[in-house]
Amino acid sequence: MVGDAGLWAQQPSSRESQVKAVFLFNFTQFIEWPAKTFPDAESPLIIGILGDDPFGNYLEQATTNEKINSHPLIIQHYKTVDEIKKCHILFVNISNKEQLDLVFKSLEGKSILTVGDSRNFIRQGGMIRFFTDNDKIKFQINVEVAKAAGLTISSKLLRLAEIVTSKNN
Amino acid sequence: MKLRDVPIQRKLMSVILYTSGAVLLLTCTAFFAYEVLTFRQNTTNQLSTLGKIIATNSTAALAFDAPDDANEVLAALKAEPHIVAAGLYDEKGKLFAQYPANIPVTDFPTNPQKDGSDVEHSYLIDFQPVMQENRHLGTLYLKSDMNAMYERLRLYSGIVILVIIVSLLLAYLLSRRLQKRISKPILALAEIAKAVSDRNDYSVRATKLGEDELGLLTDAFNRMLTQIQEQNLEIITLNQNLEHKILERTNELETANKELESFSYSVSHDLRAPLRAIDGYTKILEEDQLRNVDDEGKRMIGAILKNTKKMGDLIDDLLAFARLGKKEINGLDINMNSLVKTVVDDFLLVETEEKINISIQDLPPAQGDQALVKQVWINLISNAIKYSKKESKISIEIGSYPKENKIVYYVKDNGVGFDMRYYNKLFGVFQRLHSQEEFEGTGVGLAIINRIIQKHYGEVWAESVLNEGATFYFSLEPIQKEDL
Numbered sequence: 001m002v003g004d005a006g007l008w009a010q011q012p013s014s015r016e017s018q019v020k021a022v023f024l025f026n027f028t029q030f031i032e033w034p035a036k037t038f039p040d041a042e043s044p045l046i047i048g049i050l051g052d053d054p055f056g057n058y059l060e061q062a063t064t065n066e067k068i069n070s071h072p073l074i075i076q077h078y079k080t081v082d083e084i085k086k087c088h089i090l091f092v093n094i095s096n097k098e099q100l101d102l103v104f105k106s107l108e109g110k111s112i113l114t115v116g117d118s119r120n121f122i123r124q125g126g127m128i129r130f131f132t133d134n135d136k137i138k139f140q141i142n143v144e145v146a147k148a149a150g151l152t153i154s155s156k157l158l159r160l161a162e163i164v165t166s167k168n169n
Numbered sequence: 170m171k172l173r174d175v176p177i178q179r180k181l182m183s184v185i186l187y188t189s190g191a192v193l194l195l196t197c198t199a200f201f202a203y204e205v206l207t208f209r210q211n212t213t214n215q216l217s218t219l220g221k222i223i224a225t226n227s228t229a230a231l232a233f234d235a236p237d238d239a240n241e242v243l244a245a246l247k248a249e250p251h252i253v254a255a256g257l258y259d260e261k262g263k264l265f266a267q268y269p270a271n272i273p274v275t276d277f278p279t280n281p282q283k284d285g286s287d288v289e290h291s292y293l294i295d296f297q298p299v300m301q302e303n304r305h306l307g308t309l310y311l312k313s314d315m316n317a318m319y320e321r322l323r324l325y326s327g328i329v330i331l332v333i334i335v336s337l338l339l340a341y342l343l344s345r346r347l348q349k350r351i352s353k354p355i356l357a358l359a360e361i362a363k364a365v366s367d368r369n370d371y372s373v374r375a376t377k378l379g380e381d382e383l384g385l386l387t388d389a390f391n392r393m394l395t396q397i398q399e400q401n402l403e404i405i406t407l408n409q410n411l412e413h414k415i416l417e418r419t420n421e422l423e424t425a426n427k428e429l430e431s432f433s434y435s436v437s438h439d440l441r442a443p444l445r446a447i448d449g450y451t452k453i454l455e456e457d458q459l460r461n462v463d464d465e466g467k468r469m470i471g472a473i474l475k476n477t478k479k480m481g482d483l484i485d486d487l488l489a490f491a492r493l494g495k496k497e498i499n500g501l502d503i504n505m506n507s508l509v510k511t512v513v514d515d516f517l518l519v520e521t522e523e524k525i526n527i528s529i530q531d532l533p534p535a536q537g538d539q540a541l542v543k544q545v546w547i548n549l550i551s552n553a554i555k556y557s558k559k560e561s562k563i564s565i566e567i568g569s570y571p572k573e574n575k576i577v578y579y580v581k582d583n584g585v586g587f588d589m590r591y592y593n594k595l596f597g598v599f600q601r602l603h604s605q606e607e608f609e610g611t612g613v614g615l616a617i618i619n620r621i622i623q624k625h626y627g628e629v630w631a632e633s634v635l636n637e638g639a640t641f642y643f644s645l646e647p648i649q650k651e652d653l
Contacts, residue, residue: 019234026232029301069302136234156229160238 014056019137020130021058024091024115027128028068030157033088034111034150044074048084048112050103051093053077081106092116092126100124111150122164127151140164177355181348182341189340190333197329208321212293213286216313219249220297224309227257228301231265239266251317253292256310257299265307281308291315354383358390371398426494434491437484444484448477486613490598493620498538500625502648505532505578508539509567512546516554524561525554530568535576535645541621542645548614549580549641555608556639557584575627576647581640586633595631618643 028045038045045068047059063073078084081103090107094100095118104125107114117130122142127149129140141161146153172180223242230239239257246252246268257266258281264274286295297309354377361375371394377387451473454462462470506529513527527550535542550565557563566581587595587602594600596619599612615629622629622643633639 023233029232029304030229066304139233154229156226157233160229160233160235 014058016132016137017055018058020117021055021062023130023137023139024055024059024089025062025066025073027089027113027115027157028073030154031113031146032152032154033113037086037088037111038071041070043071045071045089046074046076046087047089047091048076048078048087049091049093050078050081050084054093084112087112089113089115092118092121094118095120097124100126109149113146113149113151128161138162178348178352181352182344185344185348186337186340189344190337193333193336197333201325201329204325205318205322208318212313212315212318213295216293216295216311217286217297219246219252220295220309220311223255223311224297224299227266227299227309228306231257231259231299231306232301236266240268240270242266243268244270246311249313251313252311253314254310254312258308258310260305260307262308278310281310284308288315350379351383354378354387358383358387361390365394371401430491430494433487437487437491440484441481444477444480448474448481451477483611483613486611486617490613490617490620493541493617493624496541496624498541498624500536500646501539502534503537503539503542504534505569506534508543509546512543512550513567516550525563525565527565527567530566532567532569532578533571533576534648535578536648537625537645538621541624545618545621545643546580548618549643552614552641553580553582553584553639555584555610556586556603557582558608560584571647572644574647575644577642577644579640579642581638583638586635586637586639587631588635589633592631596629 024047028047033045047063049055049059053059059075063075066073076087078090084090084107088111090112092100092103092114093116094103097120100118100121101124104114113128114126115128115130116126121129122140125145127142127146130137131140132138139161140163141153141158142164143153143158144165172183175183223246226242227239230236230242243255243257243266246255252268254272254276255268256264256277259265262280264277267274267277282294282296284296284298286293288294291314293313293315295309295311295313297311298305299307299309354375357378358375361373364370364373374391374394375387377384377391451470455467455470455474459467509529509532513529517525517527550567553565554563557565560583564583567579568581569576569578571577585603591602594602596615598616600616601610601612618641619629622645625645627644627646629641629643631639631641
């Protein structure tokens with residue numbers, strides 16, 4: 001994994017990380033997960049990070065003491081896909097094509113919102129991809145994949161996003 | 170003109186119009202106030218609802234830092250022309266998006282205010298929290314002009330004024346018709362009352378128009394007229410009877426009076442003839458047969474002649490008095506000074522002048538029959554001299570003074586006078602307060618004076634204290650000014 005560090009074109013700035021962390025948290029408010037993903041009202045909403053954590057403690061800051069509909073927010077870090085047992089949002093900090101394929105394959109059939117920022121993230125089967133436009137963080141959403149995973153994305157969120165499909169990206 | 174002086178028709182209409190006008194005004198004001206309050210509440214509610222919709226739609230834009238999208242959401246407010254400005258503040262209170270896009274940021278409040286709406290400088294201001302689930306993402310600011318409200322106010326004002334005008338017009342037309350039901354019988358009554366008092370015609374009757382109080386009034390009025398008419402008829406009848414009776418009595422009296430006058434005249438006249446015979450034969454007896462008669466016979470003949478003369482005087486006076494009843498007086502101006510002087514001079518020729526002192530004041534002229542007034546003076550002055558004979562010095566004062574548009578003349582003496590207790594007999598015919606032996610006279614003098622002055626529409630009266638002299642007064646009309 002250390003060898004992959006060279007693939008990072010540049011280290012994201014701290015502001016960019018902060019915005020992404022907030023966005024990640026905000027997604028929880030505009031996306032609905034199937035009810036079965038929450039066994040009871042107090043079940044936590046889990047935000048997982050696969051690979052290196054690019055957010056420092058910004059994500060902790062954004063989520064501390066926050067609740068989504070009485071579901072407390074929990075952040076979990078995973079080294080490998082196999083560690084993922086149960087999670088709602090997964091930030092995939094992996095850009096290697098083969099590894100990504102593996103990840104998406106193992107997540108198939110699970111209602112997990114996948115978020116990433118590597119160039120081919122959507123093309124390989126990711127749901128939301130951050131990108132920078134005019135110094136602003138924006139995102140693309142692959143509605144079909146999200147739908148297939150049983151997730152409902154708010155139209156308000158969709159309006160802000162660039163809607164893409166697996167093929168045309 | 171005060172309300173109480175205007176005609177009843179206008180009074181009734183004024184009352185109706187003022188009342189309906191006041192009610193209308195109150196109703197319209199209440200309606201107006203209610204509408205304004207409701208509309209204001211509605212406007213506030215609408216703005217609040219609009220704010221909630223916009224706020225709900227702005228959550229994602231705020232959450233994902235997309236001001237373009239927020240501007241787009243706000244731009245939808247174009248559909249609502251009364252929204253003059255809208256702004257979206259992020260959770261830190263920084264202006265994030267605005268509408269319209271071209272107005273300066275300084276037009277917006279620097280910080281969002283407390284949630285809720287308020288009126289500020291004739292603008293309606295509304296602050297709405299932008300919430301996603303329970304999370305406060307920012308604040309929406311809406312600024313609406315109140316033109317809608319002013320437009321509504323203008324519309325309502327127009328409607329209210331129109332309603333008032335139309336209603337008052339209707340009230341005017343209705344009251345003009347309806348007031349007649351009250352005023353018509355009253356006016357009819359007033360007209361009848363006026364006709365009655367103007368023409369004294371009690372035969373007219375007011376027409377009854379209904380069974381209300383005015384109908385009762387009309388009935389009472391008509392009953393009163395009937396009573397007055399009956400009483401009036403009675404009075405007229407009584408009056409006519411009375412006049413008739415007076416005329417009858419007057420005629421009877423006149424006849425009786427005339428008979429009495431002609432009787433006394435003819436009696437007096439007829440008495441003279443035998444008296445003249447007695448006088449004539451007694452004088453022949455005195456002249457021719459004097460030597461055949463002794464002294465006692467001579468004394469008797471003298472007594473017969475003396476009494477015959479006295480009776481002649483009496484008849485003369487009676488005739489004079491009787492003639493006065495028939496005589497018409499010639500009202501001419503009399504120079505009283507010269508008249509009295511002639512009379513007094515005649516007396517002084519006869520009397521022993523040393524004993525008599527007659528003082529005459531300046532006497533104003535008067536209207537009257539010169540011969541008759543002269544007789545008055547003669548009688549008064551002769552009486553004054555006669556009843557003062559016993560005094561050592563006879564003092565007579567003749568004067569005058571004005572009294573109530575007339576001139577009063579008087580003759581005052583210092584003679585025996587008379588007792589005022591017998592005053593009412595003073596001016597009667599043949600009435601004497603002193604004996605024939607004490608003072609000569611027939612007792613007709615004052616009666617003649619009284620009759621003459623009465624014929625001149627004057628008055629005669631006297632004052633006296635027994636043994637201290639008497640004053641006799643008579644009044645006459647002064648001469649007319651233009652005759653002077």
